[in-house]
Structures are given as structure tokens and as C-alpha cells.
Amino acid sequence: xxxxxxxxxxxxxxxxxxxxxxxxxxxxxxxxxxxxxxxxxxxxxxxxxxxxxxxxxxxxxxxxxxxxxxxxxxxxxxxxxxxxxxxxxxxxxxxxxxxxxxxxxxxxxxxxxxxxxxxxxxxxxxxxxxxxxxxxxxxxx
Amino acid sequence: xxxxxxxxxxxxxxxxxxxxxxxxxxxxxxxxxxxxxxxxxxxxxxxxxxxxxxxxxxxxxxxxxxxxxxxxxxxxxxxxxxxxxxxxxxxxxxxxxxxxxxxxxxxxxxxxxxxxxxxxxxxxxxxxxxxxxxxxxxxxx
Amino acid sequence: xxxxxxxxxxxxxxxxxxxxxxxxxxxxxxxxxxxxxxxxxxxxxxxxxxxxxxxxxxxxxxxxxxxxxxxxxxxxxxxxxxxxx
Amino acid sequence: xxxxxxxxxxxxxxxxxxxxxxxxxxxxxxxxxxxxxxxxxxxxxxxxxxxxxxxxxxxxxxxxxxxxxxxxxxxxxxxxxxxxx
Numbered sequence: 001x002x003x004x005x006x007x008x009x010x011x012x013x014x015x016x017x018x019x020x021x022x023x024x025x026x027x028x029x030x031x032x033x034x035x036x037x038x039x040x041x042x043x044x045x046x047x048x049x050x051x052x053x054x055x056x057x058x059x060x061x062x063x064x065x066x067x068x069x070x071x072x073x074x075x076x077x078x079x080x081x082x083x084x085x086x087x088x089x090x091x092x093x094x095x096x097x098x099x100x101x102x103x104x105x106x107x108x109x110x111x112x113x114x115x116x117x118x119x120x121x122x123x124x125x126x127x128x129x130x131x132x133x134x135x136x137x138x139x140x141x
Numbered sequence: 142x143x144x145x146x147x148x149x150x151x152x153x154x155x156x157x158x159x160x161x162x163x164x165x166x167x168x169x170x171x172x173x174x175x176x177x178x179x180x181x182x183x184x185x186x187x188x189x190x191x192x193x194x195x196x197x198x199x200x201x202x203x204x205x206x207x208x209x210x211x212x213x214x215x216x217x218x219x220x221x222x223x224x225x226x227x228x229x230x231x232x233x234x235x236x237x238x239x240x241x242x243x244x245x246x247x248x249x250x251x252x253x254x255x256x257x258x259x260x261x262x263x264x265x266x267x268x269x270x271x272x273x274x275x276x277x278x279x280x281x282x
Numbered sequence: 283x284x285x286x287x288x289x290x291x292x293x294x295x296x297x298x299x300x301x302x303x304x305x306x307x308x309x310x311x312x313x314x315x316x317x318x319x320x321x322x323x324x325x326x327x328x329x330x331x332x333x334x335x336x337x338x339x340x341x342x343x344x345x346x347x348x349x350x351x352x353x354x355x356x357x358x359x360x361x362x363x364x365x366x367x
Numbered sequence: 368x369x370x371x372x373x374x375x376x377x378x379x380x381x382x383x384x385x386x387x388x389x390x391x392x393x394x395x396x397x398x399x400x401x402x403x404x405x406x407x408x409x410x411x412x413x414x415x416x417x418x419x420x421x422x423x424x425x426x427x428x429x430x431x432x433x434x435x436x437x438x439x440x441x442x443x444x445x446x447x448x449x450x451x452x
Binding site: 056059081117119121123124 | 377379380425428429430444446447449450451452
């Protein structure tokens, strides 16, 4: 199973994973983007800031994907996790899985996301908030 | 839940589903492409031909998605199924799901694919085969 | 009489092969049960018989209940096992 | 002595806040257990204590076993509960 994992401080541009497997063996392409939502703990936010222990995060992701690939054989998997400030509506993570059959692709994808949130040393460091709306509305007369 | 379903005889071009939800409520985008594999029943093929009962296929897909949305609330789901001749390596179906949380998106996507193969009146009509390879190799001397 | 007075029967996949037709029309038919429909089809195309056990009937774009009654004006479809995706 | 003779300690997230540091170096250290490392850290930054129960140690980029021994030249990281994705 081909495994690619990377961290980036830039906006994630998902690669085109359908261009692989010239032998026609790929029957399923599954992709997932985890997008920053406009609310955190009930407050409106404008962005989340992520922090990573780069080398270990990449190593743990690769090891995790290798282990999952033993149980759910896939052709290839690509993971891009963004770090630094990620504005609301943009992806903090993107994963693409290519496989012969969809069940393996779905299982690998779902289990990876579950375990990512347990073991991969990446943190939501802090939320960024918009200025209070009454400031934006100007001073009261 | 917004639901869009369509059939097409053209190559599928997935829409950009990340442009939705200006309120920042979308936290998960899941996509799946079912791609024609180069083998069917052990024989090498070049394409599959799909046939559909158009009106009913669309109605059953929409109804199915509505039902699944009751159990797995999502923001929107888009389905495009190709009919006619689909070459190996190209998608016969594409699905995109936008949701607040990934579990709902994954569940809706996986269950839709399972039920699609039970109830939606679309058929793999026939496989197209390449010319026999010994012809391509030329006559024996 | 409008063109709705008959019953349209649509054939897909294996049923299309078995009948050599995509669609037929039965003019001026009265109410029919699923058994009535199959009897008429099997009389005309004995090759459909082998598909009867696995083929569902649809009435106006929805799967028919076992006790469904098919009426003049209906679009009836024979749906062999599906294989999309 | 090479620069590998010491031990690098990396702090992330809450541990970075608790210590005000991203990274420190302990020069010329002998073999240390996890308990040794925590004792030294708590002595210098008492604010780390509340994180001890939930924070895992990593040694050279892998989660450390409970009985792991940390050596001169190691990169040790304090990993509070992760929250990626």
C-alpha cells in the first residue's frame, strides 16, 4: 500500500488520486475533508490554530496507516494535515484512499480519523474570535 | 438536508461541495467515487455499460437519501450516476456529503452505497472486452 | 380515449433481452394483478419465466406491493436485480 | 562532547503554556526514568503537575513504554491529549 503523509501551513489542495493505478485495479476512491466550523464551545470563531510535533506526527500517521492497511487492504492513501491558523470553512485535514473495493476504503478512512484523534501529536492550539459585534456596530450615540 | 441526484451519459465532473454552508456549520466533507475496474468475472474488460430506469432511479435515490438523512443528519448530499458506456478507470458513480460531523457523513455515504445496490433501478448491462491479445501480437510465423 | 387508457410495460436489462423489447403498450386493459401481468407476459415471451422469481414490478416509478392493482394509464416496469454503483 | 551528550525536552500545547518554553536541553544527563523526568520538570515548573496524569512521554518520536529508559542524546517530548483533524 502506497502511503503519503504531509503537514502544510498552506491551504490544502487535494491531489488528484484518480490518476493512479494504470492497471485498472482501483474500484473505489474515498476522500474526506475535516473543515473548521464557525463555532467552538458555543462561541463564534473565525479560525483555529493547530500545532504539531512534526516528525512524530508524520511517523505516527504512517505507522497507523500501515497497520490499518493490514486489516483493510487498500492501494494507496494520502493524508495532508494543515498546521498554523486555519480559517473557518477551510480544511484542517484531507485524506484520500484508493482501493479495489469500497468497504476497505471506508473502513480505513473512518478508523484512521478515529485513531488520529487519539495518537497523532497534533493539537488544536487555540480558537481565534471575531471582534465583539457591538464594536463593529460603532459607539452608541 | 439538501439533496441533488442526477444521471449523466458524460464523464462525471464532481462539483465543488466545499463552497456550501456560508454559516461555517460544515465540519465534514466526504466523497466517494465508484470506478470501473479492469476486470469482470476474471476477464479483462475495457468498459462497462450501464442502463437505468431514469425517472424511478432518481426518485428512489432521493427517497433513500431522505430516509438516511433522518438517521444521519447531514447538510447536503449530491449523487451523480453515469449511464451508458463507462470506460475502465472512470467513475460510474460519485457521491458527496456535507455534514457538521464526520460520523454522520460516513454513515450516510456507506449506507447509501449498500442500498443503492439493492433498490435503485440501475444495471450493469454488459462488459466490453478488448480484442484478443494474440490478434494484437500478430500471426505466428 | 386518451393515450392514458392503456398500460405501458417497460423492460430493463435481462427482461429486455428476454422479450427483445424496451416497452410495449396494452391498450384498453382493465385492472390487473401482478399475477395477471406475469401470465400475459409469459404467454407471449416464455423466456421471461426464469426471471419471474427475482424480478420486482414497479407501478408508476415505485416498487409495487404484493397486492398492488395495476390500472389503465399506469406505467409498469419489470425490475430485475439491480447492479448500479 | 558532541551536542548529543545532553537530552532535549520538547513541550507542546498546554505543556508549552505551563513552562513558557518550547524546548529545553539538559546537558550531561545520565539515564532517566519517566518518574525522574517528571520530578525534574515539576521542581522547575510546578504548573506541569496538573498535566502529568494525561500527558504521555515520547522518546525519539515514539510513545515511550512505562519502563522506558531515557538516555543522553534522546529527544524527549511531552504529549498532552491530542486534538488533530
